[in-house]
Amino acid sequence: MTLKKNFNYLTITLCLFSISSSYGQFTVNKKNPFLVDKNVPVEYAKVTSSDIELYAQKTLNDVTSMVNAIKRADEASFSNVFGMMDEIKNKISATSNNCFMLYWVSPDAEIRAKGLAGYQVLDSLTTSIYSDKEIYSKMINFKASPSYAEFKGHKKNLVDDMILGFELSGVNLSEEKLAKYKALSKEISELSTDYSNNMNSSKDVLILDKKGAEGLPESFMNNYKNADGKYEIPVINATNETVMSNAELEETRRAYYFKFFNRAADKNIAILDQMVKKRDELAKLLGYSTFAAYSLVPKMAKNPETAWTFINDLISRVKNKAKADVALLENEKNSSGKTKNSKLEPWDIAYYKNKIQKKQYNVNNEELKDYFPMEQCLKGMLDIYQKLLGFEFKKVPNPSVWHEEVEMYEVYENNKLKGRFYMDLFPRPNKETWFYGVNIVSGKGDEIPVSMLLGNFTRPTKTQPSLLSQKELKTLFHEFGHIVNMMSYHGEFSSQSDSKADFTESMSQLFENWIADYSIVSTFAKNYKTGKVLPKATFDNMQNSKKVASGLGTIQSLQRCLYDMNLYDKYNANNPISTDELWRTIDKELDVMTFYVEGTHYQANWIHINTHPVYYYGYLWSEVYAMDMFTAFEKNGLTDTKTGIRYRELILANGTQKDIVKAVEEFLGRLSNNKAYIKSLGLE
Template identity: 55%
Template sequence: MKSTFYSFLMIALVMSCSNEPKKEAVKLSAENPFNVTLNQAVDYANVTGAHIEEYVNVTIENAELEIDAIKALKNVSFANTYETYDKVFSELNKSSNNAFMLYWVSTDSITRAKGLEGYQKIEKFNTNVGSDKALFNKFKAFADSDEYSKLKGHKKRLVDFVMQTFERSGVNLNEADVETYKKLLADISDLSSQYSINMNTANEVLTLTEAQAEGLPENFKNKYKTETGYEIPVQNATRGPVMSNAKSSAVRKEFTTKYANRGADKNLTILDSLVSKRYQLGKLMGYDSYAAYNLAPKMAKDPATVWEFVNGLVAKSKEKAIQDYEVLKAVRNKELNTPNDDSRINAWDAAYYKDQILKNEYKVDNEKMREYLPMQECLAGMFELYQELLGLEFRKIEGASVWHEEVETYEVYEGDKLKGRFYLDLFPRPNKESWFYGVPLTYGLNTSEGYEVPVSMLLGNFTRPTEDLPSLLSHGELSTLFHEFGHIVDGMSYEGDYSMQAYSKADFAEAMSQIFENWIFDYDILSSFAKHYETGEVFPKDLYDNMMNAKNVSSGIGAQGSLRRCLYDMYLYDKFNPEKPFDTDQLWRDLDAQMGLGANYIEGTHTQGSWIHINTHPTYYYGYLWSEVFAQDMFTVFEENGLRDQATGVKYRKLILANGSQRDILEAVEEFLGRPSNNDAYIKSLGLK
């Protein structure tokens, strides 16, 4: 998943026509690790909470100087307003992103606390900037000028984006409503942060006896063995092995319940407040719902479009899901010797019976496949593919200064030209953010000193290696790795002048990484790096063929599951009624009745209490499916020209990845495709054609 943090800051001097003398920028102390020259890496190993605090404070002080200078202008131009503001945005963004990143990943509690504090301080500053009428009036003065009327291309788009951002940030509200707006944003930020902390510090453990652990892979069991049995941490990395292999339905239910209830004892109340306050924010800004407010700048533009899109897919995939459940029932009844049992498959049993089908009917053993997918070999193969395809080179920086000893650092080159830098933080540890992200730290832009290259970090929670065993990935986890690294190369590929244009619209952002998941379903590519961790044997062709034959097993159930979450997200943020607030557990039950596939809600569980998307990315989940339509459509060009065709890969990098939002997305996609986009490839990928 790609995470984008919208903040603001400075670097260059304003070309002011004011008579006011320009105040000098504040400088960071020499020993602060964030005091770096252009494109110099931060000395992360030595960052402390005090360093973050100083970095944030200095960044804000300098931003205030630049913004005050813009407000003092007598004659406005594109250079002294929008270009200067973009540099302010860039510096604030770097400070905010670094603070938030360290809040997510640092092993030091004070550093994490100061990271969150700094991030929230910049958020508050940005809120004040966004509702600053004097600043807005300077931007509007330029937007109303003859110079603006002559702008074209990405410069005109930058002006339009900034104006839209101000209009969505309370600048047109009256004084009382501006204060309400600021208070709502501050409350939402506090609630969202606490939700994440509760989720990431839950540390649930599943304790099993030897008998209860029946069916679990031996390598997996050995990792968590104790003197009396097994203690398995309830986290993303252990979910697949337990849910697909544990012989006991009671064990599967217990794991599911613990997983769904991480942080829920506190987060259900927080979620209720978040939904209410976001509704109030949407109404304050003149919209019928928070979803309407949130969707306005996205490709979908409004809730009606999203509802139509999601409901259409629900209808198209329902028949396949019904068939899938009948197949699972037959497998269950055979295993339990209950031939006449027509009851619904328990939600906690579906993955297990699907795995039985894969093992017994298709000869696909996901745990056996792990043995051919050691992390280091997968990384090397993925790097080789991305480099060859996109015309880039990744150079590992040995001995780089990082926040944890397991983190790796790479620089990206195109020939001899530095294009960017990225960090890999791949394994779970206490207090670390528990999901998967491509995290932007710096966006590319032109400065007076040269081009500032993008910097990103891949945050993962893959199976941790042990003294006896390397990190072994499932094929699904390999797909996640390719997906998240797709976000990294997206960030590294940006070539624009302005940092504000480095990212695409939120409901297209996933497409640029989803497309890369397709490569691991090609045998020539998979077998080039997938080798047994002990013997070096190449991934067997018959195992690959079996996997491909089974690709659409339970695909209808998978599609309906994703759509169920899309609907839940949309109901929360588009159908909220303050006079009758949601019972967020009942909403799951209502959705089950609406979708007509039986009860997927497990009584006593609260998935909504540990679901990062509805917390930090509300009205976003549909975007995965929306983006997938474009991803599968764009992949057809590689299918036609060759999956290793560098000319096609470089064209994709230059037209799509490097674009950000410098030009219209649909226009760029259609140029790459050579035709209008359609959803044929996506529907086919679901096994529905």
Template identity: 60%
Template sequence: MRFLYCLSILALVSACQPSETTETIDNPFVVELNQPVDFARVTADDVAAYGEYTISQSAAAVSKIKAASNPTFDNIFGAFDDLSNSAATAYSKSHLMHWTSPDSAIRATGLQGYKRIDSLFTSIYSDKDLYNKMVDYTETEKYESLSAKKKLLVDDLIDRFELSGVGLSEENLATYKRLNKEINDLTAEYSTNMNTANELLVLNETGAEGLPENFKKTYAAGEGRYEIPVINATNGPVMKNATREMTRKNYYTKFYNRAADKNLSILDELVQKRYELGQLMGYDTYADYYLVPKMAKNPTNVWEFVNGLVNASKGKAITDLEELDQVRAAYNDGTDEALDTWDVSFYKNEILKTKYNVDSEEIRNYLPMDDCLAGMFSVYQNLLNYEFRKVENGSVWHEEVDMYEVFEDGKLKGRFYLDLYPRPNKETWFYCVPLVSGKQKPGGYEVPEAMLLGNFTRPTETLPSLLSHGELSTLFHEFGHIMDQMAYEGEYSLQFDSKSDFTEAMSQIFENWIWDYETVSSFAKHYETGEVLPKETFDNMLKAKNVGSGYSAISSLRGCMYDLNLYNLYNPENKIPTDDLWKKIDAELGVKDIYVEGTHPQASWIHINTHPVYYYGYLWSDVYAQDMFSVFEKNGLQDQATGVKYRKLILANGSQRDIVEAVEEFLGRPSNNEAYMKSLGL
């Protein structure tokens, strides 16, 4: 998942009117071009000072732009790109500290820092004088003579201003800023509650029956006692393997009740305030407002897309459930009881083991993290013509973090960090977090920086971190986002990002390489014996690839529908409790009553908190991902010429060019969904 900048909230620039200044401060975050931050010496005071410095510098830059007597592209839009880049970098690095620092004071200061910079962006993008200066420029001959990339930057920037309340009356603008601040505060509180839930499942030997021995060793807490943290890293091993139904039910209930005591009411407030924001901006719903700059453009297009996939996958989903019912009945001596939601993963795993001879936990033994990283690096380096160099003794925020630099033909292209394992108070999801955007500066090109935030099973004194094949997919996916960051070659940081409902495509495409035996066998070796993952085992995995694919598709679509219901069908006069909304969608789908009474999945679901109206984008993007992958299938998965072409046309693009045009040039034809439907086995 790509973490997206949240650019919103409050008024700070208008309150700060310092004189123009180019002064710098002695602060580990303020570095020379392409020098890394000395994270190891960062203090809470440094984070606070960096935020205040950024706000002061940004205020001075805005004043200078508005004072320009002879407007040019460089002194208006180029200068705005400079200040936007500096502020976005400060936002990201403050957020990084909030999400990852082991120091509570730094985390708290990081939270306040990114919220204040978020407020800075809201103030800037609602500045009418600044906006008018930009609009006036578009009415000159200078604008008409701009290159296509620069003209697109100007147009996109003006659109962003208009979607940020700049056209509102003073009274409504004050309301806009208040709503944005309240939304930002609520999303931060929701995330903090989720990340500090610290749920624990305590089992005796009977309750732990079926759990892998290595897993049990990891969480042993005395003779015959196991204390299992209820986190993403433990979900698969428990839900797929625990033979005791009560263990699965208890884990499921705890997992989907994380932070429910606090976050259900927060979510209600978020939905209401986002609705009010959409209405304030002149749209019927928040989704109507939010989708304007996306590829989908409006909720109607998203609903048509989602409903089309529901119709295409529903039949397979029903067949999948019938097979699961049969396996459950056979496993339980012919019981005719209905399949419970907490049983789905377990009986799917039984199908894999009994029908296809695929044991997910045995496969895990062939996928130690260090070997997977080395193998993955090899794939990406070869395809994209890059070289990764680990920075030994790099200055990082935690001892487990590694730093790498990316080179092309000996030239520095970027820098990335790996923070792969869960720890107390760290963000619990999986992200690529952009830290620095690529950008041309007077002293040279500022290379991108990013961080892969993971929560994979951590190594122990006796065991390396062992990945499931699904976790390997997540690793390849998130690192695909890292490569998207590293590959950007644009002159302006404002064009660094692609459309958010295309962004996932650039990482989803790389998940396909883990289904190629030549690729996987190059690094999949048993952590104890060194034996290569057997070809027969891998062939069985391929045969079983689409087991449950229909039900998985429906589950994803169910999430899309929930997201859309919250933000597109919300009616303040007839509010549906967020628990009841699950039941409503289950009834509409007519596949299975998936919702479990007494659980609240919406209380720990990061997407509907910080990424509203985004969940459909995974499926929307995947259509493009699988279509683009068909070119690699034709030319060879190791074909560097195709990989470099993909990097130059797609990854390096950002938003410098219409992405549909870029995709069509890469494909040599218009895009279609044939490869995507084939990938689902539909």
């Protein structure tokens, strides 16, 4: 998942000039680690909370001066309006991203607090600028000029997209309605922040005795053994897969499931209700029937009808396979001798899928982890990406970073510095709990992009290295795909560095295919105890075992797509549905199995429904493009540098400079289609 804090996101807001005047004049400490020359790395280890505050204030004052320069211009031109707005966007984004990143990852509570505050102030500034009627008027005047009529390509796209951004930010509203828009934006942002804080600070453990821990790997349990001989397992993403796939006692799986899907529920259910309500109000204020209709305008899908058609078509294709998968897993549950005529429960899915994979394919996912220590996987992955894309990654020794575990790399092409990225891979208290490719500096012209891979992978212990499951390996390749996507951009304008939101995931999903090829995986999959390479027969069994319950996995993704779309496209302000009831309704519509468990609240700790509304369908939408683009690598070779660089330049480096459908067609040399995706589901 990628996190790029887009310039026209809904944000809290204050009046631009009231913000500016409230800070007045101040002196910036010349030793402030953020105030460095272009392309010089920030010394994050030296950052203090006051540094962040002054950094945000300086950016605010600088941008205010730039805005005033746009307004003073006698005649609107591309450079003095749109070029200057791109400079403004770039300056705000770099500062805002640094602030938000440190809010997510810093071990220091004061730095986290100041990071959030700085981000909020700059988002306020963004909203004020994007609803500024004077700037918008200059944009419209330019669009009506003969100069615009001569524009083609990326400059025309920049003009059109920037004007749309203003219009989606309420610039055409009356003063009274604009004030309401700003108030709603502020409230939504505050609610979203509270939701995230509650989710990330949630702490719960599952305490097990020896009986309750049966089936769990010994090395895993040793990490959590307490003085009383019991096991205290933290309920976090890093432990979820191991517990749910291996705990033999159904009560253990059930207990963990309830705890995992009740994180922050005591606070976040009410917050989500308010967020959905206010997002609906905001959309209607802007003249849209629903928040989904408003949110989809700048995306590839354009409107809810297209998204619904896409989702429902996939449901019709995969539903029978999903039902067959339920019967398969249910039969496995009842054939164990412990139960009879018992229905499959949601906490059973991973466990019985794992049992079938062991029994039918001789695949033991826990034992396989020994072949995938993190350090080997990282090196192997970096080698592959370098070979494929024509990059060189150089690890920087003793970098100045926010935590001792963080690593820093520089990216080169033909000995020229092209970018910089950080890796913060393991969980710790108060750190964001999900997995992201995080944008810090977008890059434009000769300014290099900077990003971070934020992970929460299994932590190494005193007795063994960090060992990756197949799911974690897939996540690693996926998230690093976002990093190379960011590293590839070198366009003229920062505003065009991000792709369409429902295409973004495709550029990472494509790289997941590399771990399905033995010639690739065997370069780094070596048992950390014996040094032996993963056997080809074992790898083949691993690939074949992925077919187990694949339809059920897809239908679970579609269930979340339905939830997201229902929440934001079917909202009835006069009779809002309970967010728990919505799960029940979707279960009835899908008619596959009962996924919703009474007393649990997945929507209370689901990051997408909070920070990325009307986004989840984009994972499957993107995957259609990912699988189609991968056919070029199947044809030319998975390490064919020529194809890789062509992909890098036409797709990864594109952003929104060229229409993405045309860019994909140019890369493939034909019209794009969904044949490869349907085949990947086993539904051809």
